[in-house]
Every structure is written in C-alpha cells, then in structure tokens.
Amino acid sequence: MKTTALKVKNIIAGLLILFVINIGFSQYSVSTDGKHHSIKISKNGLSSFKIDYNGTIEVSDDDKDVKSISSGGFLEISKTVFGNQRTIRIEPSGSGLKRKYNVGRQEVEYDPEGKNWLAEILPEVVRSSGVGAKSRVERFYKKGGISAVINELEEIDSDYVEAMYASILLDKSNLSSTEIVEAIGGISDEIHSDYYLSNVLKDNRKKLLKNDETAIAYFEAIQEIDSDYYASVVLKEGLEQGLYSEKQAEAIVNAAKNIGSDYYMSSVFQEVMKNNEISDEIITVILSATDEIGSDHYQTEVLKDVINRDHLSSEIQKALLEVVGNISSDHYMSVVFNEMLEKDILENELIGLMEVIKNNMSSDHYANVVLHEMVEGQKMSDQIIKELSEVIGEMSSDHYASEILKELAKEDITESQVIILLDAASEISSDHYLTTVLLAFAERVNSGSTALKEAYRKAAKSINSNSYYGKVVKAID
Numbered sequence: 001m002k003t004t005a006l007k008v009k010n011i012i013a014g015l016l017i018l019f020v021i022n023i024g025f026s027q028y029s030v031s032t033d034g035k036h037h038s039i040k041i042s043k044n045g046l047s048s049f050k051i052d053y054n055g056t057i058e059v060s061d062d063d064k065d066v067k068s069i070s071s072g073g074f075l076e077i078s079k080t081v082f083g084n085q086r087t088i089r090i091e092p093s094g095s096g097l098k099r100k101y102n103v104g105r106q107e108v109e110y111d112p113e114g115k116n117w118l119a120e121i122l123p124e125v126v127r128s129s130g131v132g133a134k135s136r137v138e139r140f141y142k143k144g145g146i147s148a149v150i151n152e153l154e155e156i157d158s159d160y161v162e163a164m165y166a167s168i169l170l171d172k173s174n175l176s177s178t179e180i181v182e183a184i185g186g187i188s189d190e191i192h193s194d195y196y197l198s199n200v201l202k203d204n205r206k207k208l209l210k211n212d213e214t215a216i217a218y219f220e221a222i223q224e225i226d227s228d229y230y231a232s233v234v235l236k237e238g239l240e241q242g243l244y245s246e247k248q249a250e251a252i253v254n255a256a257k258n259i260g261s262d263y264y265m266s267s268v269f270q271e272v273m274k275n276n277e278i279s280d281e282i283i284t285v286i287l288s289a290t291d292e293i294g295s296d297h298y299q300t301e302v303l304k305d306v307i308n309r310d311h312l313s314s315e316i317q318k319a320l321l322e323v324v325g326n327i328s329s330d331h332y333m334s335v336v337f338n339e340m341l342e343k344d345i346l347e348n349e350l351i352g353l354m355e356v357i358k359n360n361m362s363s364d365h366y367a368n369v370v371l372h373e374m375v376e377g378q379k380m381s382d383q384i385i386k387e388l389s390e391v392i393g394e395m396s397s398d399h400y401a402s403e404i405l406k407e408l409a410k411e412d413i414t415e416s417q418v419i420i421l422l423d424a425a426s427e428i429s430s431d432h433y434l435t436t437v438l439l440a441f442a443e444r445v446n447s448g449s450t451a452l453k454e455a456y457r458k459a460a461k462s463i464n465s466n467s468y469y470g471k472v473v474k475a476i477d
Contacts, residue, residue: 029041037052037054037129038052039052047079047081047082048079048080050076051125051128052075053131054074055072055073056134057073057132058135059122059126059132061139063132064123069097070092074089074091075131077122079121086101086103086117088100088102088117101114101117127156127157128156128161129161130161136152137168146183150182150190152165153186153190159196162196163196163200166183170187170208171204177210177214181213185217188220188221188224195227198230198231201222205218205234212248215244216248219252222235222258229264231255231258231259232264235268239252239271239275244278244282249272249281249286252268253269256269256289262298265293266290266293266295266298266299266301269286270301270305280315283309284316284319287316287319290303291326296327296328296332297332299323299327312343314348314349317346318348318352320336320340321352324356330361330362330363330365330367331366333356333360333361334367337353337357338369341377344379347379347383351383353370354371354387358390364396365400368404371388371392372403372404372407375407375408380408380413380417382414382420390424392405402437405421415449418445418448418452419452419455422456423458425441425459426459431464434462434463438456439471439475442472446475460473
C-alpha cells in the first residue's frame, strides 16, 4: 500500500508543480517537490501568508501550537499586512523545538508575543496549508469518525489541502466498507477540483474497489467530476482492477453516461469490452447505454467491439439489432451490419436484421451493400428468402433491387426459393432491370420443373416492352 506521503505526492502529480487558484478574494499558490511545501496566500491585496514546511508536523488539539516536527523538518510562517512582516520559524532541536520570531528584520522574544501570534494565526494556517494534516485527521476521526473528518473538510477552502486530508483518511488501514462508502461520498461532495478529486480516487482505487459496496460508491463519485477527460481516466483505471459485478457494471455505465464527450464515453465502454469475462448482462447494459452516444461513428466503434466478442448469444444479437436500428446514419448502420455478417448469424437475427433495413434504412444503396454481404455469407432458408423478397419489394430503386436478385441467382438455392424471388422480381417496374433479373435465372429455370417455368413466365408478363419480353421468353424456350 502506498504511504500517505506518496499519495499526497501523486495528488500534486509531479516533481515540481505550481498552482494558482482564486478562493473568494484570495489567490492561493502551491509549489512542492514532494517533500518541501511552499504555499502563498494573498487576500485582497492587503495581506499575504507564506508558509514553508518539511517533514511531519503535529499540532495541538486546539490548533494553536506546534507539538512536534520530525527530524530534518521545519515550519516557517510569514505574514505581511500593509508591508509589515512577521515571521516564525520552528524546527527540531534536541528533544524539543527551537522557535524563532521576527517582526520585520528584528528578532523578538518568542514568548509571549510570538507565542500569542502563532496561536492567533495557526488555525488558519493548518487549514490553508496541510500543516499537521495527518495528526488532525487522526484527531477528528477519533472524536467523531468519518463524519467529523468530512465536517472539517467543509471548513477548508483549498482543494489541494482537502485532497491531502482525503488521502490521509483513506490511507487508514482499519476503515470498514461502510466507512469507506461514507468517506467517498463526503470527499466527492467537498472536493470541487476535478484534478484533485480524480487523483484521490485513482490513488486509492485498490482499496476503494475491494467489494461491491465500495466499488459502486467509487463509480458514483466519478459522476461528480465535470471534466470528461478526468472522469474517463478515473473510470478506465478503475476498470483495470478486473472483473465487475452486475451492480458495479450499472454504476460504471451510469458514470460513463454522465460524460458529455462521445469520444471519452465510448472509450470507457470499449475499455470494458476488453474484459473477455464480462457477462451478457453487462454487455446488454452497455448496448443500451450506447444510445447516449450522439456520434454515430463512436457508437459504431463500441458496437463493433461487442460484435467481435466470441460466442454472442441470441439475446445479445437481438439487443444489438435494437440499438443498430436507432443509428441515424445509413452508412454507419451498414458498417455495423456488415461487421455482424462476417460471422454466422442465427435465422431469427437475420430476419431481425432485414426488419431493421426495411423499417429504418432509407438508402437503397446501403441496403444493397448489406444484403449482398448477407447473400454471400449466410445460409438462405425459405424464411430468410421470403423476408429478403419483402425487403427487395420495398426498395424504390429498380437498379439495386435487380442487383440483389441477380446475386441470389448465383447462389445454390431451392426451386421453391427461386419461385419466391421470381414473384418479388415482378414488382420491378423497369422493363430493362426486370429483364436482366429474369435472364439471370433463365438457366436455372430451363433445368427446373414446370412450376418453376410457370413462375418465370408469370413474372415475364410484367414486362411491357415486346422486345424485352421476347428476349426473356426465348431464354427458356
């Protein structure tokens, strides 16, 4: 487990970081190398604090004095008001603490003036800088548990300091699942910086994802992150922990749906898809959630990842078809269908696919692209042929309708199926295109039964041109 110091270091992310933020009428800046912390606070341009410290510092229970500083550490506080500066420096010395108090450039006896001044300013300093953070978290926790620590976070204006306290709290080894859930909820409510909140969640994810109860709280907390980038990063890192229960999956999907960016939302769903052990229930939840993706492109990318999983059940294929039917672009709809058709599809799902084409796809061009793929790669049962003939009959383009029928003429299909298709061909209004279709079937009809020849001649009677009609009839006589 990471030490508290390392977690705090991760929160401020880097060897040297400088932040400047506005808190009310204050300007707050932090620089740190992970050990030495330097905080500057300017209020209304009238007064300013500069706080430098190193090491572990413990403050008194009333926050008005320093009890101890670890070896090699120090605390230096300077405050300037209207150009007048006062400074206190405290560092370890033997078995006690050495204290030095300056007013301007002049050193003044620490006791009583320096002592009184420290008692006056230290409560504000600890809440603004993180000085004594670990001892204060322990103190509040012992007095009132998680709620007492969260109540103290409400009094802290700096997200930097709040994140420090949050990491110290979550680093405690004896927290129960109920306490962790309470802590996550309070921390996500109080830390308003997406950067700091995301780092607290990421750095503690192993502990926070230990069971359903805590993991759901973790994923729900992500909904408090406004930044699409940070929310997606925290989600993805959480997903790296391994298998997820159905309850966790629901929380993951809800958190992802809260992401405004189609790119980041889809990338989270795709990350989930990398786990080959996730259940059909989770895949169904994700499929439903893809409706929240506004971009047909990104939605298609997620759907392709679903399709390329091994052994898709009938239920998943059915759910997939429902989602594809809501894609607004015929192009992307065809992309998804063609991806599906690269695998063997059950008859009911093929029928469902054609229903979507008939009811939701307006472009005959893209319908033609999909149906060609289906004819070439899927088994053609009588029911499939019947449904296919209905789709062809709905096409407004005689060109594309004839293309599909001519493709079917090349396939090894039964006489009864050919008769169904010849009947569908008779709906083609163009003499030219109807002629090309009938000629494509002529060889098969010549070697077929009387019933097949009658179906052929019946379709031919739909031709108005004597020239084309004679050509078609001659082909089987």
